[in-house]
Amino acid sequence: MEFNLGGQLINLDERVDGTSVQPGAGTVREAFRFTEKERNFDIAGDYELGLGKGRLKLIGLYRFEHSPAIDSFIVDRDVGGRSGERFRQAADESESILRSEYSWRTAGGTDWQVALEGAYNKLDVDAEFAQLQPDGNFLPIVFGGEQTKVEEKRGEASLTWGRALASNLTAQLNLGAEYSELASSGPGGLTRRFVRPKGKLALAWKVGPKTTINWHIQRRVDQLDFFDFASSVDVANNNGNIGNGQLVPPIVNRTELELVQDMGRWGNASVAAAYAYAQDLVDQIPLSPTTEGRGNLPPAHLYRISSKATLLLDPLGWKGARINSDVTWRRNRVRDPLTSLWRDQSEGQEYVVDVNLRHDIPGSNLAWGAGYFDERYSPNVRLNAIEHEYTGGAFVTAFIEHKNVAGFTVKASYRNLANEREGFDRTVFVDRRDGPVAFSESRQRRFGRYIQLTVTGTI
Structure with a gap:
């Protein structure tokens, strides 16, 4: 049995100041500030035991991250006065995974494995976009991405087969399918369900005592970045992204x-x-x-x-x-x-x-x-x-x-x-x-x- 516990405290503080002379504005002073205070931890463990003709391995993982961040950009002009924007975001991310693997070997030298995995992933984002006012305070502006919640429930099953086809040639075949239910409550949010087959065929050919040729073909389903579902504002470059609830893996x-x-x-x-x-x-x-x-x-x-x-x-x-x-x-x-x-x-x-x-x-x-x-x-x-x-x-x-x-x-x-x-x-x-x-x-x-x-x- 193996058990792991980890955690991090990350404080980021970035400051960029710039001074320039611009036509029609005179001397321009720019001040960019970024701060983030991330806290995260993860707990993982696995347990393996003999069962029947093979071995059963159970794996568990839980990860959580809290990351509040603030971007601000303030410009002072000799001609035109002062302006500024601030984008504040607090994000809570969590990931929970349970996985089981049962492996056995036949008398003929064939390796088999059956694996089942379930996962629950979640992202909660609270955001605020604000503009600097003449009195020095920031006034929140509605931008459509104040709150976003993304949840994914995912299940996966796979079967793996492997054996030597000749004294210098081995093969492994993995066939699986993934089911996911993806729900988002941000811009354009909706709930969708996917069933996606995937797999991999791999061959290893030992051409000579010191030379091996490996080849594989694979169909892989990648994971989405949940932050792409949420709207964000880049105050330093005066642009941003609207959240997209229509994303697919x-x-x-x-x-x-x-x-x-x-x-x-x-x-x-x-x-x-x-x-x-x-x-x-x-x-x-x-x-x-x-x-x-x-x-x-x-x-x-x-x-x-x-x-x-x-x-x-x-x-x-x-x-x-x-x-x-x-x-x-x-x-x-x-x-x-x-x-x-x-x-x-x-x-x-x-x-x-x-x-x-x-x-x-x-x-x-x-x-x-x-x-x-x-x-x-x-x-x-x-x-x-x-x-x-x-x-x-x-x-x-x-x-x-x-x-x-x-x-x-x-x-x-x-x-x-x-x-x-x-x-x-x-x-x-x-x-x-x-x-x-x-x-x-x-x-x-x-x-x-x-x-x-x-x-x-x-x-």
Whole structure:
């Protein structure tokens, strides 16, 4: 039997001040404030026992999160006076899951598993949008998303079969179905019920003593972000989303081919290519002639090429040293709901490069190393703007670690050695994105180098 209990207290406080000189307004001072005080905890456990010819495993999970947040944006102009807006939101999220798995093996070497799962997920959102008044107080303005409640009751059943088809070929087949009842009380809220089949067929072919080819084809049902059902306001960029009660879960029909190579004392490496035909992906869509929000897209095409490798440096005489790499390239091509042209999915990952060096010094509890991380995401494409958040340069770190300080592992990291910057570019259009440009902006922010100290272990 295993039991886990975890919790977090997270206090976020962000402040951005800016001063500029603008035609017709003189000196303009902008002040953005964001605060969030998140409290969350989770309880999970599982219990396994022998039953008949197999084993029964029972799994339970409960997670709760309370996260009140406030955004405010105030502008002072020499000509035009003061204006400001505030968006306040308090969200309570909970997730409850009960799952049972019964597994057994036949005399002929076939593995079977039957699994049943039930879940209840809930989101409660209370929100307020307010405008700054001449007396310095904020006056609430009706925006249609003051209260949103989303509930999901989900049940799932699956059957898994697996066995060796030959001495060097194994197969696994999973067939399942998911039933869900989704209810929302926010904008356009309603109750709907879905039955969605899903499954996966996987083959592993050991071509040679050190070479394996893995292939699978899968139909996957993804989960929705319940916050997409709720309306929100971005006070800093003067836009927002209307909640959409018509959202349906995305379905991804995916296949992947992977080559895995064992390089013996040099380590191992793998390369994989994947393609998916995705239905009902969630992105920005028009909800009326003047509003937008999160909604489902027409079928899309997703591509991925990735490689993972571990290079052991012992054969070169550097005992205890290794290099780990994880490189991925993606393209998520979706049909734009405004122009009907193909484009990249909003804020979809384009690539990630993660390379790390680690040296565990032989005969000691000391280790040191360095890391290189770089990633890029596609722009966020709204109906009246294109927003692109990105990093300038790579995130480089160095660390030293001691694996036994009073029974704990203590690690000190010196981070952002290459002075990575945060960038943001935005183009705003007069009306819709297929019309003339109103204005554009570009900024980069440095956040400098810093030291991080982590202590891990068990009590």
